[in-house]
Amino acid sequence: MLVLTQGDPASIAPEITAAVWQKLRQSGPAFVYIGDPSLLERRIPVQPIRYLADGADVFSHALPVIPLPLAAPPAMGEPDRRNAASVIESIRQAVELTLSGEASAMITNPISKDVVQGAGFRHPGHTSYLAELCQTPGDEVMLLAGPSLKVVPITVHVALRNAITQLSTDLIIRTARTVAAGLRRDFGIPHPRLAFAGLNPHAGEHGLMGDEEQNIIIPALNTLRQEGMTVSGPLPADTMFTPHARSQYDVALCMYHDQGLIPLKTLDMAEGVNVTLGLPIIRTSPDHGTAFDIAGQNKADPRSLEAAIRLAATLAENRRKHA
Ligand SMILES: NC(=O)C1=CN([C@@H]2O[C@H](COP(=O)(O)OP(=O)(O)OC[C@H]3O[C@@H](n4cnc5c(N)ncnc54)[C@H](O)[C@@H]3O)[C@@H](O)[C@H]2O)C=CC1
Numbered sequence: 001m002l003v004l005t006q007g008d009p010a011s012i013a014p015e016i017t018a019a020v021w022q023k024l025r026q027s028g029p030a031f032v033y034i035g036d037p038s039l040l041e042r043r044i045p046v047q048p049i050r051y052l053a054d055g056a057d058v059f060s061h062a063l064p065v066i067p068l069p070l071a072a073p074p075a076m077g078e079p080d081r082r083n084a085a086s087v088i089e090s091i092r093q094a095v096e097l098t099l100s101g102e103a104s105a106m107i108t109n110p111i112s113k114d115v116v117q118g119a120g121f122r123h124p125g126h127t128s129y130l131a132e133l134c135q136t137p138g139d140e141v142m143l144l145a146g147p148s149l150k151v152v153p154i155t156v157h158v159a160l161r162n163a164i165t166q167l168s169t170d171l172i173i174r175t176a177r178t179v180a181a182g183l184r185r186d187f188g189i190p191h192p193r194l195a196f197a198g199l200n201p202h203a204g205e206h207g208l209m210g211d212e213e214q215n216i217i218i219p220a221l222n223t224l225r226q227e228g229m230t231v232s233g234p235l236p237a238d239t240m241f242t243p244h245a246r247s248q249y250d251v252a253l254c255m256y257h258d259q260g261l262i263p264l265k266t267l268d269m270a271e272g273v274n275v276t277l278g279l280p281i282i283r284t285s286p287d288h289g290t291a292f293d294i295a296g297q298n299k300a301d302p303r304s305l306e307a308a309i310r311l312a313a314t315l316a317e318n319r320r321k322h323a
């Protein structure tokens with residue numbers, strides 16, 4: 001059984017959850033939602049359950065819900081910090097159920113970093129919070145996977161100037177090892193090909209436009225090659241996402257957030273999935289955020305959440321077989 005978090009109650013999370021349950025209720029994969037039933041019961045039949053295992057018999061006729069009350073009724077599109085505690089608790093319970101093995105994987109609905117930060121949440125997103133809950137802080141790696149491309153931002157939710165400071169040979173090596181292990185174990189790619197972007201225009205052009213390639217990135221790639229990994233780069237980031245370039249690698253490791261997420265979302269926004277590697281559990285999420293600007297208007301595209309749920313089931317099955 002899969003478990004899905006509530007996400008931000010004033011966001012598009014309730015409507016995409018309802019739409020995906022409608023789509024998957026007969027075929028599966030089945031999932032249980034942890035959140036306030038009132039968010040969904042105007043849209044679809046819901047059934048409160050106590051134990052995750054009870055969800056299997058319910059899923060085809062109602063969305064099974066482990067109830068978690070909100071502090072205030074949400075106004076769609078209007079983020080409300082009073083509900084932050086419920087948003088965070090849903091994530092915590094999903095991790096607990098997945099770590100214990102009751103759930104085979106967890107999927108998170110989008111949250112607003114601003115809302116949860118206001119309630120004392122000290123993480124820039126789910127990814128590092130999940131690692132903390134799993135007691136593996138620092139091992140987490142964000143991967144975004146779509147039909148056309150997989151990308152990993154090596155530095156993630158930091159100001160661009162700090163991303164450059166954070167970048168180190170050690171960080172690149174550690175991230176690449178986690179990515180290679182994750183692609184082998186969870187994605188079933190036995191010999192993953194890793195392509196690395198440069199940081200500077202033209203990948204530095206031999207030091208003419210910056211020296212991070214020579215001082216930081218190339219030494220990391222040399223170490224990874226010595227370990228037997230198939231790596232290429234540093235590649236000029238402006239040409240490494242063409243169709244031909246993409247056919248030469250399985251994943252692009254990018255030096256900062258937007259270097260990887262712009263091509264991913266441009267090519268695959270509707271079906272992109274965010275996967276956290278380096279955890280003892282499987283976690284996926286849609287690639288998009290809360291979309292408060294369209295929440296409650298039935299404009300939201302549910303396909304990324306559907307893809308996240310399908311991929312979570314596939315990764316869980318791959319990990320089971322690998323074990
Ligand atoms: N996994 C997560 O929890 C994520 C959370 N966020 C958070 O979401 C909040 C808003 O972030 P933004 O950068 O504005 O990104 P966003 O993805 O929420 O919205 C960007 C644009 O894409 C549109 N959009 C997003 N998802 C859509 C969907 N399913 N169907 C149709 N249109 C869609 C929105 O209407 C908006 O115009 C921030 O607090 C951010 O940190 C952002 C990405 C992932």
Ligand SMILES: NCC(=O)COP(=O)(O)O
Pocket residue numbers: 124125126127128261274285
């Ligand atoms: N840009 C990706 C994003 O914001 C998701 O972050 P996380 O909540 O998965 O850590």
